[in-house]
Amino acid sequence: MARQQSQLNRSTSHELTPVASCRDRGRQSFIFHAKRHLGQFARLSLSRQFEYPANPLPSEDPQDTDTGVIGTHVRTGHAQPEQSSAFAAWSALNIGSQQQMWRALNDMLVHQAPVLAQRAETLAARAAPGSLELSPDLEMPAYFLQTAYHGQPGGYCLDRGGDDWHAGALQEAGGNLYSRGAGTGARDSKGQAVVRFLGETFPEFAPDKVIDLGCGYGGQTSNYAAGFPDAEIHGVDLGASLLRYAHLRAKSLGLKIHFRQACASDTRFPNASFDLVVSNILLHEIPQTMLEGVMQESFRLLKPGGLVVHQDVPTQRPGTPEFQQWLSNWQVAHNDEPFWKSFSETSVPKALVNAGFSQADIFERYQPQIDGPLLWYMVGARKQ
Amino acid sequence: MTEGAQPADKPTYFEDPAVQALYQMVLILGEELAATREQLHALIKLHESGEITSVDTIDAFVPDESFDLERADWVARLMEPLTQIAEAQKRR
Numbered sequence: 001m002a003r004q005q006s007q008l009n010r011s012t013s014h015e016l017t018p019v020a021s022c023r024d025r026g027r028q029s030f031i032f033h034a035k036r037h038l039g040q041f042a043r044l045s046l047s048r049q050f051e052y053p054a055n056p057l058p059s060e061d062p063q064d065t066d067t068g069v070i071g072t073h074v075r076t077g078h079a080q081p082e083q084s085s086a087f088a089a090w091s092a093l094n095i096g097s098q099q100q101m102w103r104a105l106n107d108m109l110v111h112q113a114p115v116l117a118q119r120a121e122t123l124a125a126r127a128a129p130g131s132l133e134l135s136p137d138l139e140m141p142a143y144f145l146q147t148a149y150h151g152q153p154g155g156y157c158l159d160r161g162g163d164d165w166h167a168g169a170l171q172e173a174g175g176n177l178y179s180r181g182a183g184t185g186a187r188d189s190k191g192q193a194v195v196r197f198l199g200e201t202f203p204e205f206a207p208d209k210v211i212d213l214g215c216g217y218g219g220q221t222s223n224y225a226a227g228f229p230d231a232e233i234h235g236v237d238l239g240a241s242l243l244r245y246a247h248l249r250a251k252s253l254g255l256k257i258h259f260r261q262a263c264a265s266d267t268r269f270p271n272a273s274f275d276l277v278v279s280n281i282l283l284h285e286i287p288q289t290m291l292e293g294v295m296q297e298s299f300r301l302l303k304p305g306g307l308v309v310h311q312d313v314p315t316q317r318p319g320t321p322e323f324q325q326w327l328s329n330w331q332v333a334h335n336d337e338p339f340w341k342s343f344s345e346t347s348v349p350k351a352l353v354n355a356g357f358s359q360a361d362i363f364e365r366y367q368p369q370i371d372g373p374l375l376w377y378m379v380g381a382r383k384q
Numbered sequence: 385m386t387e388g389a390q391p392a393d394k395p396t397y398f399e400d401p402a403v404q405a406l407y408q409m410v411l412i413l414g415e416e417l418a419a420t421r422e423q424l425h426a427l428i429k430l431h432e433s434g435e436i437t438s439v440d441t442i443d444a445f446v447p448d449e450s451f452d453l454e455r456a457d458w459v460a461r462l463m464e465p466l467t468q469i470a471e472a473q474k475r476r
């Protein structure tokens with residue numbers, strides 16, 4: 001049984017990890033505490049507006065008599081949080097803290113650019129157990145070129161040419177600070193949560209070949225390499241800068257991972273070439289048509305008996321509180337998450353069936369975070 | 385090589401955009417003050433322990449947990465008026 005509990009998480013450091021100066025630490029601590037506070041405010045105060053709407057409106061729709069349960073609160077009318085001054089203030093501070101988070105992290109990377117560039121050069125010269133395959137002529141989907149996910153400057157498609165890996169460094173640093181501000185602990189890891197889910201649900205499953213779709217900076221891919229040390233590990237993503245960083249990062253951690261620049265719906269690997277296909281928070285960042293394509297590619301790539309597991313935000317949970325749904329919509333309109341809402345409204349099991357999986361082989365689970373208060377949505381299937 | 389995507393325009397939350405700008409200014413000031421507090425704390429602690437103060441020693445200084453509680457406390461005080469708005473709204 002080649003499954004190990006990896007120790008890679010949000011506190012993992014490597015040779016490209018920037019070292020925060022005293023000023024950096026002060027700025028980032030402020031953003032962290034502001035985000036924590038704003039999150040608590042949303043849960044404890046803003047959410048109550050669904051119980052006590054400032055301006056309850058009579059329903060014009062006779063069918064709209066739902067009393068959707070909101071945590072322990074019951075909806076008593078149409079909540080109108082957008083009309084309240086508390087909502088306006090919270091939104092301004094929330095989006096402002098997000099903008100400042102990126103600025104603070106970007107400044108830290110720029111200040112340390114000479115040192116980090118030197119380390120990257122040393123890493124590049126070091127023999128790699130894994131590989132990096134870029135395709136400069138790869139056609140990028142329009143949505144990828146147009147989305148600055150969560151406000152990350154330049155988005156995931158930013159590529160300043162040459163050996164640039166800035167987008168990858170920003171993605172790792174931003175993901176860590178954002179998650180900690182949202183209440184996730186430093187020991188958390190989405191990839192580990194998937195490895196643990198597989199261990200609990202399919203204890204005999206031991207993949208020989210694993211592919212991580214939309215692997216980004218390679219943080220979760222590292223967890224599959226550590227979790228399945230005897231397996232051949234691959235990661236694909238569209239972003240060249242993300243992949244250059246992922247490759248150097250894996251080198252620094254001594255992990256054998258093969259990265260390829262490719263679309264998650266068209267990886268260019270042969271049919272039936274993987275035992276395990278995974279993705280981490282990919283599905284809510286792609287349009288509906290691409291999600292269908294990812295499911296089809298998952299089916300095509302799997303060997304008979306292989307497993308696919310997609311891990312994502314838990315917005316699809318039956319009975320998701322109305323306030324959580326409202327927060328999801330806020331992310332769409334305010335935090336450069338254009339596909340979050342459509343993902344919430346998509347049936348991933350149905351997309352898996354459409355791709356060729358049998359209904360009886362599909363599973364869904366809400367899996368606790370390794371170190372955090374959230375449940376992750378795990379959805380997948382075994383290919384017969 | 386791609387220049388990258390730009391964040392989408394954000395909705396305006398207030399009738400007067402100057403109000404929104406003011407919130408941003410407060411956050412920028414808060415962040416700058418946090419950076420200064422961090423440096424000042426390091427400077428005082430290094431001085432108290434008789435260590436040499438330099439950019440390197442200040443950057444290398446790691447505050448203890450009690451300083452993080454102080455950070456959380458003053459950010460909470462900064463954000464307190466937000467809770468007051470919500471409470472006043474609830475009473476209306």
